[in-house]
Amino acid sequence: MFPRLVLLCFALQSSLLLTNAFFTDDSLVKMLTPESFKGALEPNATSMIAFVSSSNSDCQNMAPEYEKAALGLYPFVPSYAVNCDDEGNKDMCREQNVETFPTTKLFPRGNTEPPVVFEGSSDRSASSYFYWASRRIPSHVxxxxxxxxxxxxxxxxxxxxxxxxxxxxxxxxxxxxxxxxxxxxxxxxxxxxxxxxxxxxxxxxxxxxxxxxxxxxxxxxxxxxxxxxxxxxxxxxxxxxxxxxxxxxxxxxxxxxxxAEEFTPDEKELEIERKQEAQRIALAHGGLTDFIDFEKAIKAGHGADYHDIHGYPGMMGETPKKKKSEDDDMEGEEFSPSNDDSMTEENTHRISDEL
Missing domain, CATH: 3.40.30.10 (Glutaredoxin)
Known part of the structure; x- marks a missing residue:
């Protein structure tokens, strides 16, 4: 009985490891189950879902590229993945007609419109995923x-x-x-x-x-x-x-x-902003293959704004300044990221470079 229980625990642990081994701990790609899959398909939103297999080398190779694409698309197009080797996901993968791995689908408007399948099997780069998804957001403007x-x-x-x-x-x-x-x-x-x-x-x-x-x-x-x-x-x-x-x-x-709403910078979102800036610089220089080097450069405070069209994730235009309260001194300084106690002088320098 005891050996059988050990084997069962080992099998469950292995399944979890396989499910989470695709992406890094701070990845913006969320793994889906049959229950969360339905919730991910919001009727008026665009989402990207990759159906993968733990044992497939192509899936292992595409994972870091897919993760970079998810960063670039955040927060406008949420990115997900389904491990079809997980026993609980197999029926869902069959319902989605997944026959080869990886299979990536874009759902333009949840489950109200047919999904679009990514056909670029010869180029599963972050740039390809990013442009493929961003250009297929329905245009109703x-x-x-x-x-x-x-x-x-x-x-x-x-x-x-x-x-x-x-x-x-x-x-x-x-x-x-x-x-x-x-x-x-x-x-x-x-x-x-x-x-x-x-x-x-x-x-x-x-x-x-x-x-x-x-x-x-x-x-x-x-x-x-x-x-x-x-x-x-x-x-x-x-x-x-x-x-x-x-x-x-x-x-x-x-x-x-x-x-009256007060803008409060979130350190996690600021970190995403820094990574997105590094990614855009890499794109401006021919792709995302050297993304890590650019990320290190931007975090060291050496980056510059190459695009002038982005900033804090999910926001247009300049980052808002802090509103003055009645208790504020009339001659007080305008809000800058350094006024936030949760941010260091180094962060302030980096953000001013990026915005």
Whole structure:
């Protein structure tokens, strides 16, 4: 009896080791079970799932590349993996028609649309996974190319609340694409490139700084915008949009609540930001093969912002400054990362380089 129990424990331990051996402890790739698989397929979200086998060498080779892609896609496209060698996952893998390993699928809108299978068996690099997934996020953003198009668009859609992004980026930010996908059928999102700030001035606002993004809400029945005053972060914008759609509070109240939100940097997210910056530098230099060297360089404080379109994970534009309270001295310094007691002077130098 005792030897049999030892063998059983060893088998269970081996199964767990095989399940978790693919990715590092701090990986952003989450392993799925049949129960968590259903929860991962949110109806209005895009997710990437790799079906792997512990005994397959191709899976072992793709794991670090897939993990790097997950870092680049965070937090907009969550990345998962399923170990099909696990007895509890075998039925799920059969239901997903997994016949070869690794098989990677992108679910554009949860289980409401058919998944797309990654076909690049000869190139399972991080760059390939990243571009394959990011370019297949459903595009439901209305693009307004000229400032003269904005008012007619607002008049055309005035029966419902609509939201316009003024961005200085060449492409529609991934955050805005993800939000448009999330709110499809409930809230129309549009985008206008305001490269030099001239459109902002034409609409009665300031030109703005290099990374500034502006979100303008046109309430139902109105062609006059209300400027969003909250944090340009995915969860903050989502909460604001939900308040608009809910209708339980007026737009001014929702905006005041968004404006009152205090941005508190999270050390884990800041670490992800540093890694993402290193990754983008590597991409700018031909790929992710030398990612570790770039990561070491950025952590040593030698990095520079090569892209000007990113920053704190899940956020557009500049990192918000700390709001002053009534107790703050009127001559007090503006918030910088160094004002946060949880951050060191070294971290401050690195973040200022990256943003």
């Amino acid at each position: 209305t693009k307004l190319y000229r400032v003269e198009e904005i008012q007619p668009w607002a008049e055309k859609t005035k029966e419902d609340a609509v939201v316009l992004l003024l961005t200085k980026e060449k492409k529609v930010p991934m955050l805005w694409k993800v939000l448009a996908n999330q709110y499809l059928g409930r809230l129309e999102l549009a985008s206008h490139r305001d490269r030099r700030g001239k459109s902002s001035v034409a609409l009665g606002m300031e030109k703005g700084e290099k990374k500034d993004a502006k979100v303008l809400v046109y309430p139902a029945g109105s062609t006059e915008y209300v400027r969003y005053e909250g944090i340009m972060k995915m969860d903050s914008l989502s909460n604001f949009f939900e308040a608009i759609l809910d209708g339980s509070v007026d737009l001014k109240t929702a905006n005041d609540k968004a404006n």
